[in-house]
Amino acid sequence: MKQIRAQIISSSEVIPGVYLLWAQAAEIAALSQPGQFVMVRCGEGYDLMLRRPLSIHGISQDGSKLALLFAVVGWGTRWLSQRRQGESIDLFGPLGRGFVIDPGSRNLLLLAGGIGIAPLIYLAERALAAGCSVRLALGAETASQIYPRYLLPEGVEPVIVTADGSVGERGLVTDLLPRFIDWADQIFACGPIPMYRTMAATELARPVQVLLEQVMGCGLGTCFGCRIETRQGMKFVCKDGPVFELRDVIWEEIKEPASREAVIL
Amino acid sequence: MDLSVQLAPNNKHGLLLSNPVIAASGTFGYGTEHAQVIDIQRLGAIICKGTTLNPRAGNPQPRLAETACGLLNSIGLDNIGVKALIEDKAPIWCQWHVPVLVNIAGESIEEYAVLAQMLEGVAGISGIEVNISCPNVTAGGMEFGVSAEAAAAVTAAVKRGNSLPIIVKLSPNVTDIVAIARVVVNAGADALSLINTPKGMAIDITKRRPILGGISGGLSGPAIKPIAIYMVYQVAQEVAVPIIGCGGIASADDALEFIMAGASAVQVGTAILGNPRAPLDVLEGLECFMEREGIGQLSQLIGAAT
Numbered sequence: 001m002k003q004i005r006a007q008i009i010s011s012s013e014v015i016p017g018v019y020l021l022w023a024q025a026a027e028i029a030a031l032s033q034p035g036q037f038v039m040v041r042c043g044e045g046y047d048l049m050l051r052r053p054l055s056i057h058g059i060s061q062d063g064s065k066l067a068l069l070f071a072v073v074g075w076g077t078r079w080l081s082q083r084r085q086g087e088s089i090d091l092f093g094p095l096g097r098g099f100v101i102d103p104g105s106r107n108l109l110l111l112a113g114g115i116g117i118a119p120l121i122y123l124a125e126r127a128l129a130a131g132c133s134v135r136l137a138l139g140a141e142t143a144s145q146i147y148p149r150y151l152l153p154e155g156v157e158p159v160i161v162t163a164d165g166s167v168g169e170r171g172l173v174t175d176l177l178p179r180f181i182d183w184a185d186q187i188f189a190c191g192p193i194p195m196y197r198t199m200a201a202t203e204l205a206r207p208v209q210v211l212l213e214q215v216m217g218c219g220l221g222t223c224f225g226c227r228i229e230t231r232q233g234m235k236f237v238c239k240d241g242p243v244f245e246l247r248d249v250i251w252e253e254i255k256e257p258a259s260r261e262a263v264i265l
Numbered sequence: 266m267d268l269s270v271q272l273a274p275n276n277k278h279g280l281l282l283s284n285p286v287i288a289a290s291g292t293f294g295y296g297t298e299h300a301q302v303i304d305i306q307r308l309g310a311i312i313c314k315g316t317t318l319n320p321r322a323g324n325p326q327p328r329l330a331e332t333a334c335g336l337l338n339s340i341g342l343d344n345i346g347v348k349a350l351i352e353d354k355a356p357i358w359c360q361w362h363v364p365v366l367v368n369i370a371g372e373s374i375e376e377y378a379v380l381a382q383m384l385e386g387v388a389g390i391s392g393i394e395v396n397i398s399c400p401n402v403t404a405g406g407m408e409f410g411v412s413a414e415a416a417a418a419v420t421a422a423v424k425r426g427n428s429l430p431i432i433v434k435l436s437p438n439v440t441d442i443v444a445i446a447r448v449v450v451n452a453g454a455d456a457l458s459l460i461n462t463p464k465g466m467a468i469d470i471t472k473r474r475p476i477l478g479g480i481s482g483g484l485s486g487p488a489i490k491p492i493a494i495y496m497v498y499q500v501a502q503e504v505a506v507p508i509i510g511c512g513g514i515a516s517a518d519d520a521l522e523f524i525m526a527g528a529s530a531v532q533v534g535t536a537i538l539g540n541p542r543a544p545l546d547v548l549e550g551l552e553c554f555m556e557r558e559g560i561g562q563l564s565q566l567i568g569a570a571t
């Protein structure tokens with residue numbers, strides 16, 4: 001892992017309130033795996049003591065550039081959204097253990113709840129390159145929040161679900177599970193914790209990996225800030241995760257990170 | 266230019282650091298994790314995560330909450346326990362040039378004593394930092410660090426059990442830190458670290474609940490720096506042992522404030538989370554300052570403002 005200053009190549013609001021940022025970061029991109037993340041220094045001076053964990057959204061073909069996709073939800077992400085092309089940001093990564101595609105898996109079902117699409121695009125790209133078939137269930141509140149089609153990797157089969165039914169089917173991504181479960185060899189999910197709770201409460205006859213978010217201090221396993229108890233013992237979300245087997249997480253014990261967006265924005 | 270400091274002049278082993286910049290307990294793990302990120306051998310010393318007799322699970326999530334220029338933590342002493350530390354970490358430290366100090370925490374005086382005995386003679390350990398900001402379970406849960414009697418008893422127990430330099434880390438959650446410092450030094454402390462975190466709290470107004478799973482937490486970061494500096498300043502004039510300043514240090518300027526207030530060395534904690542290079546930045550900044558001001562020996566600056 002490396003701590004680098006990465007120059008921003010482009011940054012744009014691809015969904016209202018959600019930014020796609022590309023940065024020059026060969027030292028991190030080249031070593032990264034889908035599901036891994038970077039810790040981004042946000043703010044100036046001593047404003048914000050902690051870095052912000054953001055998943056690696058993709059890397060360029062030559063491995064020199066790295067993409068982040070982030071929702072503006074507070075001070076840090078707002079600061080990051082205001083950074084422009086040519087400016088540099090301080091990145092630290094790649095960190096954590098990412099998704100693992102079993103060698104025998106052919107058909108992969110990816111479930112994205114809202115901004116949970118961020119790490120799954122990178123996973124889809126890798127999976128397609130490895131010859132897998134990828135079905136991507138994209139869920140959001142409403143049509144405008146759906147990840148734009150022009151950004152989807154070629155070959156991905158998207159299935160769209162919105163809570164208000166404004167595009168695609170009406171419902172939640174998890175509603176699609178019964179339809180695709182038999183097809184899938186493996187399931188990968190990223191989304192809000194209630195989505196995982198729903199999945200955990202359903203009998204799923206397939207291995208499921210999920211990306212878990214907890215507030216993190218260091219990203220390295222030194223501060224013990226993100227430790228959780230799992231069925232495999234105490235784990236660092238940052239170092240042993242953030243990807244976990246769905247069944248290993250004790251969902252009743254998991255807390256959602258606090259939100260203060262109402263005041264901040 | 267000489268940045269070296271002797272932090273335990275009266276101890277038979279001594280504790281000579283090549284420079285005064287130390288990575289603080291709880292923010293640098295066991296040192297091993299950062300070895301891949303920065304040149305840890307350049308540090309003055311490393312203090313490992315607070316270690317208890319048995320491994321501990323710690324507090325419920327969330328354990329961290331940012332506040333203005335600060336951080337609240339309620340980790341609850343989640344750690345691997347002293348046995349794993351001796352078996353898995355100390356052998357790695359043996360091969361390092363940088364001295365490693367073990368931060369210990371107990372729930373009874375007996376537990377501190379046993380920890381000290383277990384660490385006696387373990388290769389790879391250069392000293393012990395005693396965290397007395399832990400609840401004294403046998404005496405109703407009050408922190409050892411807030412009672413002069415309990416603080417002195419812990420210090421004496423650790424001293425009896427271990428011949429290495431013993432540094433006692435004081436809690437700021439007291440009415441008179443000078444009084445605690447005095448009794449701890451009388452009980453044999455070779456040096457003092459100050460400060461540990463003042464207690465604080467943050468509320469999630471959406472959920473109308475405390476943010477931290479442990480309800481309250483320790484406040485760290487630049488927000489506490491002036492409190493820490495004043496405590497160092499007060500204590501430095503009253504005790505004869507070296508003081509290690511800690512609390513909100515993120516730059517060489519911060520470190521210099523502590524040194525001029527009377528600290529012989531400094532610890533960098535929370536700043537490492539935002540910037541893993543912070544301790545090295547502090548070190549390089551100190552070198553620049555000494556160069557610019559024509560100061561040959563760091564000791565010339567200790568207590569310069571008192």
Ligand SMILES: Cc1cc2nc3c(=O)[nH]c(=O)nc-3n(C[C@H](O)[C@H](O)[C@H](O)COP(=O)(O)OP(=O)(O)OC[C@H]3O[C@@H](n4cnc5c(N)ncnc54)[C@H](O)[C@@H]3O)c2cc1C
Binds near residue numbers: 050069242261331
């Ligand atoms: C491994 C991992 C990967 C992530 N990947 C992405 C991603 O690709 N895109 C994206 O938009 N978001 C992602 N998140 C969530 C993102 O880290 C938070 O939205 C972000 O930290 C909020 O920072 P803020 O300053 O804007 O908000 P604030 O609310 O001001 O942050 C306050 C504190 O809470 C923490 N925090 C707030 N929300 C979360 C959260 N959901 N998870 C963890 N910590 C949180 C912050 O890091 C900070 O310490 C990821 C989180 C984790 C743990």
Ligand SMILES: Cc1cc2nc3c(=O)[nH]c(=O)nc-3n(C[C@H](O)[C@H](O)[C@H](O)COP(=O)(O)O)c2cc1C
Binds near residue numbers: 223
């Ligand atoms: C996440 C975290 C964990 C900590 N764990 C310990 C610990 O185990 N033992 C201890 O004595 N101090 C612990 N501390 C306190 C620090 O060592 C230090 O005294 C305090 O944070 C003030 O310094 P700072 O502002 O530079 O962080 C911890 C601090 C933080 C932020």
